[in-house]
Amino acid sequence: MSLSSLLKLAFPKEFIREIIRLLPNQPLSRRVQWDLFSRPDYAYGVYNASLQAAALGITKISAIEFGVAGGNGLVALEGIAEEIAAATGVRVDTYGFDSGRGMPAPVDYRDLPYIWQQGFFQMDVEALRRRLRRTTLVLGDFTETVPSFIPDYRPAPIGFISFDADYYSSTVTTFGLLEADHAFFLPRVFCYFDDMIGGDLELHSRYTGELLAIEEFNAAHQGMKIAKIHGLMHKRPVTAWWNDELFAHHRFDHPLYNRHVHPEKDWQMKLR
Template sequence: MEFGVAGGNGLVELEKLAQEVEKEFPVEFEIYGFDSGMGLPAPQDYRDLPYIWKEGFFHMDLPALKARLARSTLVMGDVAETVPRFFEDYPDAAPIGAIFSDLDYYSSTRDSLGLLKAPDQKILPRVYLYFDDIMSAELGGLMCDEVGQLKAISEYNSSNEFKKLAPIHGMQYTRKRPARWNEQIYIHHSFSHNQYAMYVHSDSNRQLPLTNRGLNDGSAI
């Protein structure tokens, strides 16, 4: 799912990537894009970062985008209205597995996170999320935990005891390709999900047997 489609370049690319992944793994994707089509609404207050964003930014050319899309479903309207009724409007939607959040505002991001309160059969126990607007170095540090998407994430965590959003600690060191977005990937943990505790590691019998090597045989510690 992508929140904040704008011109649609991301959604077009997502379709291509989904097709490539489906060639390699036994999985199929459904893709949904949420947007009003009218660009950013007026900021509600300082938390929507009006010193960075303006009403009307990122307007969508809907006919042009529809002509480019091959498989995505566009969910048009204010997320405050479309998110609460999503599963009613799309009862056969696949379980949520990944979300790309690019709504810019605190208020819009807050409203979109309501989708994570989906029942267990409609969401995976752990969901990957990309937050586009939590990095502020290029803007001279003009964001903090009390505004924008960071504020929405903080509020979500404080208001949900058994559902939390957390970054993947150390991801920037374990990926083979360094990229700034390593720090923009979060996982949504649904601790009360009926499959959260299901063992998923590929090794069904993880052991570290004692070896014959000694500490003085030149091996590294």
């Protein structure tokens, strides 16, 4: 058995990750790769959106969280965005959408009322505002705030969206944002969907919830799709559940969709 094989047996990847966590001054790319952020799903999405933007010559993007609840995820998103901006030179504006009053009543079975009910995940708005430094809270019913977001805020191109609205009906409403002009999006938007796995009693499927909303969106749009990032788990040193919940929103008609962004500018495989 080779030395490298012995080392792999002696030091599992989870152990290696904890060693790396203790080392000072680790580069951002390594911290993202080894899931050293409190929200590694957010770090992966915002980081790769920033790299895409930089390759396209875009200096500022937006990151959005739909479904803020108590606000822990949004606080994490803000900190991640600031750190990634400092490292990449791409500024990241952050926005959080929520009713501020907890979940509305479920509409029908597609909202999975056996999991969620009206009033779940309420927010202490003032406490959250005190924790946020530069994030914009967009409070109100999604049916009102989503259609007015682009004209009211004129955001930088959106590069990352966390969909955590739980209900099918609420997720469908948030997808209305994707109908806006290409100018307000990167050609490929990294998307995290929070409600696809869950506990053993949740039983998510393609016939309800976020998965159904995605299927219907894809069926209704020829030039835009929401597609799982295939093989992501195989590219991560340490696998995690969130690897199965990262998607990309492809905007095929975006004027920059076909612009080359890969770091290899003269990719060759010469005979050896």
